[in-house]
Amino acid sequence: MRKFVVDRVRSILSRSLQLQHRPQPRLLSPLPPALAFHSSAMASYPSDSSFPVTLHNLNPKVLECEYAVRGEIVTLAQKLQQELQASSGSHPFNEIIYCNIGNPQSLGQQPITFFREVLALCDHPAILDKSETQGLFSADAIERAWQILDQIPGRATGAYSHSQGIKGLRDTIAAGIEARDGFPADPNDIFLTDGASPAVHMMMQLLLRSEKDGILCPIPQYPLYSASIALHGGTLVPYYLNEATGWGLEIPELKNQLETAKSKGINVRALAVINPGNPTGQVLSEENQRDVVKFCKEEGLVLLADEVYQENVYVPEKKFHSFKKVSRSMGYGEDDISLVSFQSVSKGYYGECGKRGGYMEVTGFSADVREQIYKVASVNLCSNISGQILASLVMSPPKVGDESYESYIAERDGILSSLARRAKTLEEAFNKLEGVTCNKAEGAMYLFPRIHLPEKAIKAAEAAKKAPDAFYCQRLLNATGVVVVPGSGFRQVPGTWHFRCTILPQEDKIPAIVNGLTEFHQKFMDEFRD
Amino acid sequence: MRKFVVDRVRSILSRSLQLQHRPQPRLLSPLPPALAFHSSAMASYPSDSSFPVTLHNLNPKVLECEYAVRGEIVTLAQKLQQELQASSGSHPFNEIIYCNIGNPQSLGQQPITFFREVLALCDHPAILDKSETQGLFSADAIERAWQILDQIPGRATGAYSHSQGIKGLRDTIAAGIEARDGFPADPNDIFLTDGASPAVHMMMQLLLRSEKDGILCPIPQYPLYSASIALHGGTLVPYYLNEATGWGLEIPELKNQLETAKSKGINVRALAVINPGNPTGQVLSEENQRDVVKFCKEEGLVLLADEVYQENVYVPEKKFHSFKKVSRSMGYGEDDISLVSFQSVSKGYYGECGKRGGYMEVTGFSADVREQIYKVASVNLCSNISGQILASLVMSPPKVGDESYESYIAERDGILSSLARRAKTLEEAFNKLEGVTCNKAEGAMYLFPRIHLPEKAIKAAEAAKKAPDAFYCQRLLNATGVVVVPGSGFRQVPGTWHFRCTILPQEDKIPAIVNGLTEFHQKFMDEFRD
Structure with missing residues (x-):
């Protein structure tokens, strides 16, 4: 393990912007060589070149990135x-x-009917008060669409929103987080994004100044982490999950890897945790999570909590606990720990990958740093409104008494029990x-x-x-x-x-x-x- | 002008990753000082801090970015x-x-009815064969929705698509480009994106290795360019549009600025042109565009053509010509010029900003570089499917004989003539x-x-x-x-x-x-x- 880190650090520290100095892809490397990436779509284009852009003069961070x-x-x-x-x-x-x-x-897998009804009605609000609509859509979907339209300034579903997302939808999401956790959530902490991936990129962009900044990442990890760290020029500091204990996240390993990285001159900025785990499928115990929170607080690390699989738990003895709930239940507030929780509409029982909806809940950052996060979010204006609406729906699905409630529960439980x-x-x-x-x-x-x-x-x-x-x-x-x-x-x-x-x-x-x-x-x- | 460039180049070359070495924001600077950026949402958070992330240790590229x-x-x-x-x-x-x-x-501004009908039907295809649907939606919208569903593998509108976007939609877009330009377009050249902004970021990420790589940008410019160049750590090489000639894009100015940048050790990688102009509103003449193409070919520059306002031309004496059409009409093909054209559903007469749809058409790059573009696109999996569908619709609106044709034309022309x-x-x-x-x-x-x-x-x-x-x-x-x-x-x-x-x-x-x-x-x- 240590050797792996040392190699990685050495390779990064010796890396230069000149391509000829890049470490050559090694045979049998645990990483597939960057240059071996292929796409079928490209077959018909010339690879020799008098073009101004070649593999030798493009951004080497792009070459290093793997997915x-x-x-x-x-x-x-x-x-x-x-x-x-x-x-x-x-x-x-x-x-x-x-x-x-x-x-x-x-x-x-089929989409959840209620969610799609609301999305369709918000896409074409002109039909909302037509009589035929009553026959095609459930009453609570029509009602929800009206509520959402009323939350959008001027009912303009085709307008750029606030860069963090439509305020009313953030209110709904914050209420959903409160209901989930039993602790307050602030709509001003929510940044709606096109899936969780751009949110992760945004945090990497904020934290990584150079190869000397590192992010502690689980190994094995979802390659979004290694890819975004490579693209933003930082260093992935690995911590190994223990396969023998069901991919256990062990605090001594975190400490050990942190110290090793520090001794190599790496400023470790954050700890990424994926819970439930991807690709490893484990669900962390609350006690384990407490230790992780304590570790981050003691070491001054931002906790990046990838919680996109929060609805996907298949064993009765395990339960999802958000890191925010865990840290609040330990008495840690805004001033104690910097915590970012990522959520996505692509996962859960809904699996709406193509909608590109998601959010991050950003807590425990100073006002001036939050302004910088807001600024970066505003450069791309806003995330797509359908994805924003869907993110609010998954955090606030039909309730007992709603016309759709029973069919919704049947769809949801059918998918989750089948997945189990x-x-x-x-x-x-x-x-x-x-x-x-x-x-x-x-x-x-x-x-x-x-x-x-x-x-x-x-x-x-x-x-x-x-x-x-x-x-x-x-x-x-x-x-x-x-x-x-x-x-x-x-x-x-x-x-x-x-x-x-x-x-x-x-x-x-x-x-x-x-x-x-x-x-x-x-x-x-x-x-x-x- | 020269002084401006020299100052900028000097400031960039002397920039260091240490914040204390950053040039201090100057009073009366032509750029608003980065640290003066404010957001109302942040007022309630503490700005003093024992937090691990502060303005002094976050990525200075983020601080430099302005929007x-x-x-x-x-x-x-x-x-x-x-x-x-x-x-x-x-x-x-x-x-x-x-x-x-x-x-x-x-x-x-109201959305175009046909576009929204198709989007709603694709969001909730379960209603497509219901009898009430005939009364609520136009026949050609229903037909188009079926066509689009048939283009999506498994009709799965909630699935991640190919990283470049759904192939059938790219076919439609390529056909629309061909109809517009009179020259062939290849669906494999199309990368669908969440609006044009992520596409511009992607190209900057590819091209910019360090502060010594520059992009020629019009001044005045849409600040996406300065922001994305700052975030990716490159240098904006300004060329000034001539206000006296209606914001003319003058080749001697391009040459002059290119030489000045080169003499300072800047590798200029690309020329960005915004046509029609933002914020300047000019529409380039075809002759002028030919000179720009020739300049890029001679100097080995990638031409980044921001053509998101291609439908927004208000004067009878001017007409939009895509840079691809212009370069092909000059006899330049794949091997002659690297050209990226950006298009968005946010502009035009449709103005569907909230849908975050758009594409870039990427031509004249070698196969191995295109693989790298594909790889970067694949890290975020795909753009949102509603935006993809809408991008196909704006490039292929209703045609003579379609049920919606006349109302579509009335809506379109009503908006465009009012804008004029x-x-x-x-x-x-x-x-x-x-x-x-x-x-x-x-x-x-x-x-x-x-x-x-x-x-x-x-x-x-x-x-x-x-x-x-x-x-x-x-x-x-x-x-x-x-x-x-x-x-x-x-x-x-x-x-x-x-x-x-x-x-x-x-x-x-x-x-x-x-x-x-x-x-x-x-x-x-x-x-x-x-």
Whole structure:
């Protein structure tokens, strides 16, 4: 572990703006080499060049950035899909099943009716008082649309809003946070964003001055973190989750990594925590969270709490607690801890990825720093209004007595209980495979099984110039049509190999996926077993 | 002019990552000092601090970034608006009229019905085959919604799309570009984005490696350019538009500024052109555009063509020509010039700012650089789907024979002809003011009158620690409720003073605005006339 940090710090400190000084991508690196990123769309363009922009003179931070969940494996999947369309039977499977990304509706999950009714009515308010509308939309959706319109100055759903988002929607979201946590929330603390990703970028932009500023990130991590830290020129300071204790977040490890980074001259600015975990699926205990809050307070770190999976908890013994609730319940207020909580409409039971809605709740920053956050938010004017409306809806869904309430609950619980079943089935299937161990998906949308690859497979990967887990995932894709992401895209303890698989395929597809996977794995092991 | 560049270059080259080395904000600087940015929402938070993040340790690029169209003047306007709401009659006006930002629907412009019908149907496709829907929506909107759904894999309007946007929508947009230009367009060149701003950021991120990389930008400019260059750590290389020739873009000035920058060690990577102009409202002639294309080709510069006002041309003698059309008509192809064209759903006659839709058409880059653009786009997964759909609609509106065609044309032409009248009325009003000269708004949504301020007014501004034009604009706001943006927010020839005023208030409000403005100006001059 230490070696990993030392290497990383050394590579960053020696990095220069001249491309020739960049560390060369290493074979078998735990990170896929930046230059190996491919996209199918680009095939028809010349790569030699008298162009003013080349790989040698573009921003090296862009070259360093990696984003595996849409990387090489997806490009291969798209190619196979085209081949299947051109000639069915050209591969030993009938379809590509995208388990690479938490994109529920792409795999058949249906949207929550009430949310879509309100969005449609806000998109075309002219129909709100037409008689036919009563027959098409539920009464509470019509009422909610009116309420929302009244919260928008001039009912102008096509206008830029306040840079933090429409005030009335922020009021609703703050009320939803209060109801969730039992502690006050201030609408002026809410910044509505186009999904959680731009919010994370905004905080990185604020905090990272140079390669000497670091962010403590879990390993394995969702690659948005490594990508945004790379793009903003900072240093990712890894802390390793303990796979042996169900991906435990252990305070001694945090302290150890913080000290190591400090000794290398890195100013660690913040701690990122993803709870429920992505790609690891664990749900932190409240006691553990208290220790994390205490650590951040003692060390003067901003706590970046990625809580986008707060609705996705599948085991009765675990419950989601927001870091804000935990810190407030410890008696910590505005002056004690700088805390940013990220939420998204892309996850939960709603899975509205395409709407690009989300928010961050920003607490414990001084007025002048908040002004700077506001300024950065205002450069892009505002997030999209449909996403803003949806963010208010997920924080304030139908209530008992509303016309939609029962159908809403049925839709919500149907999705969540099905996700819980799928998680369990896939987890059990992975654990039955030779040399594979897989922790429970207590929450989120992913399993992250470890594959103990035979030495012969590792050598074959080396010969193919691939990380061993990427080699495995590519073989899996070619054999079954199932797309999963190599663990190296999320980083992992060096020498261990994993992949991330979403739990999102519809239930009727799960048996075939399990069968395909099992058969593939057995053949793979037969080929490479030492 | 040269002095300005030299000062800027010197300040940038001497800049360090330590805040104490930053050039102190100067009084009367053509740029409002970064630290003077205010937001009303922040008033209740402590500004002293034991917080881990302070102005002294946050990213200095964030501090340097300025965004005047949502800056200090808007904060004052929001304060006055609250005071008016609390006690009507507390000010010498009844309402705040926001002429600071191109946000048409916030001032009462109605959305185009067809576009909103299609968006609503795509948001809630479950109603598409209901009989009541026929009575509420036009037949071509229903048909278009079906077409769009069929273009979305699995009809999943709530799924992340391809990182460049839904392929079928890109096909539609490419066809729209072909119809506009008479030259082929490739859907693989289209990157759909949440408005044009993120697209501009993306290009800056790609091109800017350090302060030694520069972008040639018009002065006056839309402050997205200065803000995004600051945030990405590059250098804005100014070229001055010639106010005397109707804000002419003159090639000798481009050459001169390029040479000056080069002599200071700046690598100029790109030329940004805003056509029609913001804040200056000029529409470039095709001949002028040819010279610009030739200049970029000869100098090896990327041409960043901000063409978001392409539908907003108000004078019969001028016509919008895309830079892509111009370069193709000169015989320049993929191998000759790197060209990025930005388009947005926020402008035009539709003015759908809140939808955050837009695209960039990226041509003339090598395959490996395009992969890097794709990678950066994929880190934020995709732009919002409603914005994507709307971008396809504005590039492919109803056609002759469609049920909506006539009402669509009536709505469109009603808005555009009204904008033309408003531009003319306001231009004439400004030109009647003592010491004010105002060029024609040939296009876009703004007038940028020059105010020849008396020495006494400049001294009073100095005493109030304000730029003279900011002083004037603040007085105007306090007297009339009209919000305009000081020219210093856009940069201008040092020693000249302007403000930007949108042409967007509804026509029935224009006479009162003109009267208020005229009366204010006369009193202002009476007070300060030398």
